[in-house]
Amino acid sequence: MKEFLSVSFLILFLATSPVAARQQADRQADDKPAQPFQVFDNLYYVGFESACAWVIKTSQGLILIDSGYVNMLDHIPGAMRQLGLNFSDGKYLLINHAHTDHTGAANHFKELNRGLRIGMAEGDWQFQASGTYMNSQGIPRKFTAIPRDMVIKDQETLTLGDTTLKFHVLPGHTPGDTTIEFMAIDGNRRYKTFLFSGLGTAFTGARAAQEHLDKIKRIMAAPDVQVTLSDHTMGIDLFEKAAKLKARRPGDAHPFVDGPAAFSRAMQPRLADAEKKLAEERAANRP
């Protein structure tokens, strides 16, 4: 969600180094590969200590969600191997949003597996097409753009074998920020899952703010959401839950199944942000 640089580190770099070195440091951020683990029967965590990356297993192959960083491009293929998943079984790489902590290794993945389709929303295809954007510290982040492939659309679904994903595109954190809905499977139980992306409000104008607020409300109205996941580990207590999962005994509840109340709690700050943004845009007379 956020671009990671500790404040002292950032100040040091702003004070002492040329732009190229800053960009280099910026790309590497202060994230590290995490121990991969199976979350549900059909869901695997293959990401980092902060930025998430996931694999959904279907009857017709694998769906990867986010690619991680360009300077750690071997991590996800290795993590998949460790979990008994074949990288070459990947059919799709879907991008939650086009910041480089989620897209950095995408071109490498395509080289490893030419059949992999890369999907993201139109706004993010355009956002990343020039190979540069300003990160949250206002530092230009340069990268190799991903050649245009599959366009994800709001409210559309994607079916692979026995699995259907539904997309909720909410421009805000990036212009094509995409939350993904699917069913997580635990034995004979299936749980409605929302895998959120950034959900910020980095846009201008009351119309965009109203649209964002409407979509937040639409998501909050989704009934019976049992599992709340995200594009970053903080906020979803990923590693605490992973430790509980490891210690889980037969008959214990699944620690990632939080229930609709937790989903609602997670959405409340997003709703407040969206309402505040709309009020600001109206007050400033920005249509």
Ligand SMILES: [Zn+2]
């Ligand atoms: Zn981001």
Ligand SMILES: [Zn+2]
């Ligand atoms: Zn991120």
